[in-house]
Amino acid sequence: MGAMTLRTLLGDYPNTQALKRGEIASPLVGFEFDPVKTANRAFKRVVREGAFDVAELALVTFLQAKAYGKPLVLMPAVVGAGRYQHHCLVHNVERGRLRVAELAGKRIGIRAYAQTTVAWVRGILADDYGVDLNAIRWVTFEDGHLAEFADPPGVARAEGRSMVEMLLAGELDAAIIGTDLPDDPRLAPVLPDPHVAAAAWGARHAMVPINHMVAVDRTLCETRPEVVREVYRLLQESKAAARRDAGGPDLTPFGVEPNRHALELIIHYAYDQKLIPRRYAVDELFDDVTRVL
Template structure:
């Protein structure tokens, strides 16, 4: 039997990796053990702090910060998680915050400062709405995925273990919260909390039409010793992940697979607004703009001391001009 390279891959349990997880797609020459049970923050920590996995879906902002500190990680341009962010700024209903500029001078919580969702939100607030990130008093609950020293002028307080930013928002100890996920208070319709952008979907559509950006949240990290030992692995992994995504999108076109009454209409709306492949991998023009924007935010906000070129951040997964399955001879 031909011996394959055995690798661990930690990622979310997404439809776009289903074919890989179930074995319908097999990366050439690689035997994968796929781990999907961890929450995102745990996975990012275990990869970036402890190097526990050979390959892992990891926070884009933490990866950028790690590379800015010359930590030993690489990545391939695979983006399993994207999300528009306007709907994830939550405000205390008694804070008097009605528009973005009302955040200036306020106490605002984050789960951790480096998380990609809040990097995007701070950048969007500053570039689109005139809210400087240094004009806010920040309160962070969790340790960072990589060591981070706040730059001069940044007001950042680390909370003690017994404090939760979600509870602090409800109790009025902070005025607003930038969060990567929906918080319980919103799901449960607690009147003490609302959204800064109540009509967030329309704000997100307008943002996309204005900028062409569907924010990238995560990249696919890979330990450099794997690349040194097997330089062909990044390309073969990229191909397999791309094929798994293609099969997922093909399957998801069928409205019968999703128990939502108006699913097909939502699918068609996505195509109308975002185009045929808004989840594209690689460093095409739209993804370059997306990534260069967030690298610029990372530099502006003091996560890195220079704007790192994308060619440094990502391994080359090309096979040469007009080579590959499409051009096979």
């Protein structure tokens, strides 16, 4: 069979740049990259419209897509660097110090209830700090990626203002903010010594949390497995091109086993937070093609 052009969603990261720039190519497959600048803004199109053959996807979004029967298979390729999450829960220090033990009854802003960064932070709060997540007044700013998943009862929706604006105005007591956390001296982490705590957490779990992996249309796996294997090879080459100039730990691990513990933990957190109906086994997220990549 001839070369196949794949509708593809990938963000701009060091490990995707060589592929997106066309510096790596294949006679088996070509890519029609979506022009969206921030990949997560197209995640709804992945799970609601089936708009892509290959797509970067947040892990909780993928888990919920599996729960609702979307025809997607996980590929064991991390895109976008993994990162520790302890510093992402912030408050406005001008309104007084907020301690972890004081979170019950507080209004905490989150972009969406099923956001992967939020799931990581809530899991850490519950498992490591004993926080009762049900005692917090969650405030969301947008719908989740899956149309079938509604915010739980008691979750409020903010309208017309940004999370940071509400936090600085005192309308929120804290907020979980990921990569778009502004550099503002008024915002400080709620968790004490978050980077020290994160390093200890990472040593204990022998991992760095990951947020986004690659998902593939199930039909592509069934009908053109050689194309799926070639996509993975190209992603590996693109990552290798970036790693040649990078030092430090590998924050974009490839393969099922290097990602197994992170996947087990986010499944545990997602189930405990009632984001998915059961605890999936890691191997269930892959099929016979992607499980052995």
